[in-house]
Amino acid sequence: MRTRHPISENLDSLIACRSCDLLLDRVIPPPGKVARCPRCHHVLISNKRNVIDNTLAGAISTAILMVAAIFFPFIALDEAGLHRDASVMDAIGAFADGWSAPLTIAVAAFIVVIPVTRAAALIYALLPLRLGKKPPSQAARSFRLAMALKPWSMAEIFIVGVAVALVKVTDLADVSLGPSFWAFSALIVVVVFENSTLCEWTIWRLLDPKRR
Ligand SMILES: [Zn+2]
Structure with missing residues (x-):
């Protein structure tokens, strides 16, 4: 997950960290990997199978x-x-x-x-x-x-x-x-x-x- 300024204006492409409220552009990690918040390292997306x-x-x-x-x-x-x-x-x-x-x-x-x-x-x-x-x-x-x-x-x-x-x-x-x-x-x-x-x-x- 990367931060970029300004972030996208399309709300569907944003994701908020549930732990620290940081707003980020959503980047889906490769299969089996996780995307973490760069500020608090909370897991944002866990792209696991099943x-x-x-x-x-x-x-x-x-x-x-x-x-x-x-x-x-x-x-x-x-x-x-x-x-x-x-x-x-x-x-x-x-x-x-x-x-x-x-x-x-x-x-x-x-x-x-x-x-x-x-x-x-x-x-x-x-x-x-x-x-x-x-x-x-x-x-x-x-x-x-x-x-x-x-x-x-x-x-x-x-x-x-x-x-x-x-x-x-x-x-x-x-x-x-x-x-x-x-x-x-x-x-x-x-x-x-x-x-x-x-x-x-x-x-x-x-x-x-x-x-x-
Ligand atoms: Zn966070």
Whole structure:
């Protein structure tokens, strides 16, 4: 991506950096390469193959893993002959009493509701494209919602917090990790994969019939 003054007056040939707002002439990088903002090095266009396939794979994997994460046991504790299973819903409900009740809503939103909503929005917007059909009527709104929710989707951060807490708990009791724990761990890999392959500019171009 190069800067040039004055930049083009044709708005369709411009691109703005989402990180620092620098306005640039759009230059599409060669296949497999990325174009970065010269000021802050934020990725502007990632001209990778199979952007739709990879993004859909990430969204569908997130939805499946989240079902496993919610319905399977998360962790089991054994201490002095006592056994206790805990699920993710138990962890969310642990804040439900007293002044910390709003935390229940926040935790449920950040680790379950928002990641699932985001995955559903991406699947709704992109699956018809993958099947060779026209984008659905609300595809643009749906994709915009998915992008807006990205910073608030924290399922993978939850598992990092749990891992830190487990270091303390293992001193007090025998800990067994359940399928839900591994489902959340797999979500970290899926999120990293999805973030590294999702090119917003490419998908916007595919969603806009005038530019296809
Ligand atoms: Zn920038």
